[in-house]
Amino acid sequence: MLTEMMGSRSATDLKAGSESSEAAVARATIRRVRRRSGNKLTAMLQVRNERGKYLTQVLEQLSGFVDELVIVDDASEDDTVALCRKFPKVARLVELPRPLFGEEWKLRSLLWQVASTTEPDWLLSVDADELYEDRAISAMRPLIDQDQYDWVSFRFHDFWNGLTHYRDDEHWNIHRRQTMTLVRYLPGFPCLYPQWDHHVPRLPLAYAALPGRLTDFRVKHLGWAGDWESKLAKYHRYKALDPEGKWGSLAQYESILDLNPKLTEWTEAT
Amino acid sequence: MSCVVFPHVSWSQFPYRKIMLDLRARQPIFYVTDTLPEWELLPNIVKPVTAEAVALECRRPALAIVTHPYWIEKAASLHPERLLALIPDNTFEEYSELWKSRLAHCVLIADLFGSESESLYLEQAFKKEAVLLLRDADHLPSEGQRESMQGSSAEFEVLLRQAVSKLLTDNVSPVWATALQQHTLVQHYSEIRKAVGPHETASFLLAVYEYLLKLPDAASHLLESFLHAQQSGREDCIRTHYRFLSAIHAQNDELREAIDAYGVTALSADDRLRYERICEYAENGRADLAAAWLLRENDDLVGALARLHGAYDSEATDLKYRWLVESSRWEEALALSGAAGISGKAEKRGHPGIRDERLLNGYARKLRGDRHEAIRFFLEAAELDQDAIGLIARIKSEDAAIARLRRNMLETGESEGLTVVNGDDG
Numbered sequence: 065m066l067t068e069m070m071g072s073r074s075a076t077d078l079k080a081g082s083e084s085s086e087a088a089v090a091r092a093t094i095r096r097v098r099r100r101s102g103n104k105l106t107a108m109l110q111v112r113n114e115r116g117k118y119l120t121q122v123l124e125q126l127s128g129f130v131d132e133l134v135i136v137d138d139a140s141e142d143d144t145v146a147l148c149r150k151f152p153k154v155a156r157l158v159e160l161p162r163p164l165f166g167e168e169w170k171l172r173s174l175l176w177q178v179a180s181t182t183e184p185d186w187l188l189s190v191d192a193d194e195l196y197e198d199r200a201i202s203a204m205r206p207l208i209d210q211d212q213y214d215w216v217s218f219r220f221h222d223f224w225n226g227l228t229h230y231r232d233d234e235h236w237n238i239h240r241r242q243t244m245t246l247v248r249y250l251p252g253f254p255c256l257y258p259q260w261d262h263h264v265p266r267l268p269l270a271y272a273a274l275p276g277r278l279t280d281f282r283v284k285h286l287g288w289a290g291d292w293e294s295k296l297a298k299y300h301r302y303k304a305l306d307p308e309g310k311w312g313s314l315a316q317y318e319s320i321l322d323l324n325p326k327l328t329e330w331t332e333a334t
Numbered sequence: 335m336s337c338v339v340f341p342h343v344s345w346s347q348f349p350y351r352k353i354m355l356d357l358r359a360r361q362p363i364f365y366v367t368d369t370l371p372e373w374e375l376l377p378n379i380v381k382p383v384t385a386e387a388v389a390l391e392c393r394r395p396a397l398a399i400v401t402h403p404y405w406i407e408k409a410a411s412l413h414p415e416r417l418l419a420l421i422p423d424n425t426f427e428e429y430s431e432l433w434k435s436r437l438a439h440c441v442l443i444a445d446l447f448g449s450e451s452e453s454l455y456l457e458q459a460f461k462k463e464a465v466l467l468l469r470d471a472d473h474l475p476s477e478g479q480r481e482s483m484q485g486s487s488a489e490f491e492v493l494l495r496q497a498v499s500k501l502l503t504d505n506v507s508p509v510w511a512t513a514l515q516q517h518t519l520v521q522h523y524s525e526i527r528k529a530v531g532p533h534e535t536a537s538f539l540l541a542v543y544e545y546l547l548k549l550p551d552a553a554s555h556l557l558e559s560f561l562h563a564q565q566s567g568r569e570d571c572i573r574t575h576y577r578f579l580s581a582i583h584a585q586n587d588e589l590r591e592a593i594d595a596y597g598v599t600a601l602s603a604d605d606r607l608r609y610e611r612i613c614e615y616a617e618n619g620r621a622d623l624a625a626a627w628l629l630r631e632n633d634d635l636v637g638a639l640a641r642l643h644g645a646y647d648s649e650a651t652d653l654k655y656r657w658l659v660e661s662s663r664w665e666e667a668l669a670l671s672g673a674a675g676i677s678g679k680a681e682k683r684g685h686p687g688i689r690d691e692r693l694l695n696g697y698a699r700k701l702r703g704d705r706h707e708a709i710r711f712f713l714e715a716a717e718l719d720q721d722a723i724g725l726i727a728r729i730k731s732e733d734a735a736i737a738r739l740r741r742n743m744l745e746t747g748e749s750e751g752l753t754v755v756n757g758d759d760g
Contacts, residue, residue, distance in 0.1 A: 094590070094613040097597035211606075252594050254557055273564040273572050275601060 097250055098211035099185060105130045105208055106155070106184035106249075108175050111148065111192045112138040112165060118193045118286050119144065123151045129201050130188060134179040138171060139163040155182050166305065168264040169257045176255050176268065184249045189266040193287040194220075199333050200281035207246065207277070214250070214274035215267070217242035219282050221330065223289035229327035231288065235319040238285075242278045247271045262311035282333070288320075295320055337397040338364045338388060338412060340405035342425045344743060345376060349422050350401070355379070356495055357397070357502075364392050366405075368744050385740065388412065397502060400444075402426060403436035404736050410443055411703025416501055419444035420468060420494075423451055426742050432735050438662050439701055445501060446508045448494065452539075459516075459546055460634045461661065464508040466494060466515060471522035490515070519543045527555075534562035538575065545582055552582045572599050581632035584625045589616060592628050623649060635661055664698040689718040696725065705729065 107130040111119060126133060132155040135148050139160045148157055156178050164171040179187055186208045196204075200218060207216050221230035221239045230239065247267050255268040288295060299320040306312055319325070337357060341348055345365055348354075354363055361379040366388055376382070383391050389412060398414035400406055402425050409417060419440035427433050441447050441458050448466040449455040455467045470489045493515055497508035523540035527533060537559035544552035556579055563571035577599040583592035593612055600609035608631065615624040626641035638657060642650045651670065658667035671691070696711030709729070715722035 092617075094593055094616050096613065097594055097600075250594070250598050252591055253598055254561055256561065270561055270564055273560075273569075273576075274598070 095251075098214070098248065099209075100211050101209050103185035103208045104132070104183070105186045105188060105204070106132045106134055106179055106182045107188040107190050108134045108136075108179040109190050109192055110136045110138055110171050110175050111140065111144050112163065113140045113142050114144045114147070114192045115142040117290075118195070119147060122190065122192055122195060123148070123154075125195055125201070126188075126190060127151055127153050129204050132182050132184070134175070134182060136160065136171065136175045136178060138165055166261060168262050169259050172257045172264050172266065173255075176257075180249060180251075180255075187247055187249050187267075189245045189247075191266075191285075191287070193285060195284045195286065197282045197284065197333060200279070200283065203279070203281060207279075208248075212275065213277045214248040215244050215271055215276035216246040217244040217276060217278050218246075219243070219280060220285050221282055222285050222287070223330070224325055224327055225289065227284075227286070227289055227330075229329050230284075231325050232328040233319075233326040235313070235316040236325070239282070243283075244272065244276065245283070248274075250274075260311055262306055284330070335396045336362055336364060336392050337399070338366065338383075338392050338395045338409070338414070340366050340385075340398065340400040340402070340409050342402035342422070342739070342743070344369055344746060345380065345382075347746065348401070350399075350420060353491055353495055353498075354399075357498065364388060364395070368740055385736075397498070400440065402739060403433055403440050404732070404739050406436050406439045406443070407700065407703045407705075407732075408736070409703070410701065411705070413702075417444045418446050418448070418498065420448040421450070421454070422468065426739050427735070432732060435662075436732075442663060443701060446497060456542060457633075459512075460632075460636060463512060463636060465512055466490065466497065466508070467519070468494070471515075471519050489518070513547065516543050516547050520547065520549065532558040532562060534559050534566060534568075534575075537562065541578070541582070545578075545585065548585065553579060553586075556582060572601065578632055580628050581634055581637070584628040584632075585634075585637060587625075589621050589625055593624065596628055596631065620649065623653065626650075626653065630657060659694070662697070662701075664694050664701060668694050668698055689715050689722070692718070693722065693725075696722075700729075 107126045109122070123133065130153065133151060133153045134156040135154055136158045137145050137148065137160060139162055145157065145159055148154055158174070158178055160174075164174070175189075176187075196218070219239045219241075220243045222236050223229065224231040224236075232239070244267055250271075253268075254270040256270065257264055257268055287298075299317060302312065302317045302320075306317075308314075309317070337354070339348075339354065343349075344367060345351070348365075355377060357363070363380045364383045365380050366385050367382050368384060369382075381391075385408060388408075393412065395412060395414045397416045397418065398409040398412055399418045399420060400409045401420050401422060403419070403421065404426075406419065419437075421437065421440070425433075437454075441462050444464075446464045446466060447458050447462055448468045449458065450468045452467060452469075455465060459465045468490055493511050497511035500506040500510075501508055520540065520543045523536050523543065526536040527540055530536065537555045541552045541556035541559060544550075544555065556575065560571055560575040560579075563575045568574065577596065580592045580596035580599070583589070583595055593609075593616060596612065597609050600606050608627065612624045612627045615621075615627065622641055622645055626638045629635075629641060630638035635657065639654060642654050645651075655667055655670050658664075658670060671694070692711050692715035696708045696715060699705075699711060700708035709726055712722050712725045715725075
């Protein structure tokens with residue numbers, strides 16, 4: 065009863081009493097883990113041999129709405145690094161001497177570690193062939209300048225045979241699910257990736273335990289939008305890297321070669 | 335030098351018979367019961383006594399033992415030199431509100447609290463230093479195993495006997511036994527973890543025992559437990575697992591990390607307010623208050639109060655007072671109130687303050703079984719707040735609960751063919 069009755073009794077005025085030895089450590093301003101304004105957004109990308117693909121478009125778009133870019137180049141053999149250097153918002157650019165794409169979890173972990181050195185409030189994990197629709201870009205600041213949720217997911221669409229249609233069938237339906245790419249960076253929070261060689265989640269698994277927001281904002285994945293030869297090359301690459309379907313679906317790999325895939329026209333949201 | 339047992343079952347079912355009989359120096363042993371066991375079942379040093387007669391037969395015993403929380407005030411009213419609360423699993427009306435409230439009193443005033451339930455034991459280990467788990471680390475005994483343990487001493491029984499013996503003979507607090515047993519538990523969960531790999535439950539319990547012993551690997555084991563919990567789809571694992579990291583960091587004087595960890599888990603509106611207050615404490619140079627709050631938020635009352643030991647400014651005193659009251663530590667709250675002049679402040683605040691003082695006094699008296707004084711204070715409190723009358727009515731309901739417990743013991747005893755010597759519930 066007394067406890068209930070004492071509900072209104074609280075310590076409010078912060079008069080300094082006897083200071084302990086820890087006091088000096090603590091006196092500095094404590095950085096709040098969640099802030100409603102002024103959040104810094106850092107995009108992080110891993111790239112490799114991106115010449116002639118979509119990297120310029122992607123970096124141009126990102127430069128328009130993020131505060132900084134962090135890039136890990138996975139031992140490109142073309143001028144990908146030089147291309148990245150043209151963008152002033154690139155705050156960190158790590159060039160690996162040997163490729164890590166055969167151990168993708170190491171690449172993801174490295175990218176996260178480097179990105180965390182920019183003291184971000186939020187991290188956006190982007191691949192070199194992904195473009196956010198305008199609605200998503202407009203919403204980006206409100207999405208991060210809040211203190212209610214710690215990650216945001218989007219609907220990705222696998223563009224196929226060009227930039228007008230996305231694939232929509234049994235094996236290609238990522239747009240029906242949510243993909244988490246934007247997270248609040250929480251210092252000290254576990255940032256382990258599963259030790260998988262391929263198809264590693266782009267963000268540390270533990271972040272999924274935090275409250276998040278699902279959105280209907282869309283992302284164009286252009287990795288399959290190229291010509292037949294580029295798809296064939298990717299098919300062979302997947303089959304070589306994962307011949308037994310340990311990391312992905314063999315049926316999906318085979319469906320890359322489908323000559324008549326079911327496609328749906330992309331319409332820009334108003 | 336006598337001993338009184340306030341049990342939850344008849345002697346034939348009493349789980350700590352062997353320990354009691356080893357306390358031969360404390361004879362006679364008065365066993366509070368309404369049934370008369372057959373003579374061959376009753377060792378000659380054990381004397382049955384009814385609850386009504388116990389005060390006449392045995393005033394100021396050397397030792398009182400309760401095995402059901404309902405008895406705690408009755409036991410306290412005898413003013414024993416030492417008091418043990420040994421609470422087995424599956425006692426009568428377990429986890430009812432009254433059971434929980436009386437259990438809290440057991441934890442408060444017993445010189446040693448023991449529980450067969452590991453979760454109950456752990457809960458109390460954050461509130462009290464002298465606690466024992468009344469089972470061995472390497473197995474959860476089934477009923478059959480428990481019976482067989484009557485014949486051969488389990489490790490916890492040996493520890494309990496030694497702890498009680500040192501307490502009675504040398505006046506040594508049983509905290510040494512607590513630490514010894516917790517080291518065994520650390521070893522136990524380390525071995526499980528080694529055998530099955532990092533594991534949500536084993537790693538978590540390992541982290542908890544390491545925390546209690548202030549061992550260095552608590553954080554890493556807690557984190558691996560959290561990750562497993564998250565991968566197992568435990569939706570609330572941020573609060574149930576990750577938050578504990580803030581206590582571990584606070585214990586290690588890693589205040590910034592502790593505040594960050596707590597902040598991550600501060601998802602509700604109330605938690606956010608507390609987080610903000612903790613940040614402000616730290617920013618205002620009150621690392622002691624910030625760390626104490628973090629420990630308190632993790633239910634580590636022992637750690638929280640220890641952090642504020644020696645801090646007598648109004649902020650620290652108010653916090654200590656509040657936490658003591660919240661945890662029913664009425665006597666300490668009263669002592670602090672007197673020493674720190676909170677009662678003076680209470681007078682200035684008018685009726686609510688005076689009422690609180692009277693309630694505290696009433697609770698404290700009742701805790702020690704001084705029912706008449708308790709009622710007097712409650713009546714005085716009721717002059718200022720009619721709701722206090724409800725506390726007197728609550729005493730009646732507690733008497734009814736003890737009557738139910740005695741009836742239950744009686745019925746159990748009858749079913750075993752024992753002779754009823756006093757059927758009066760009164």
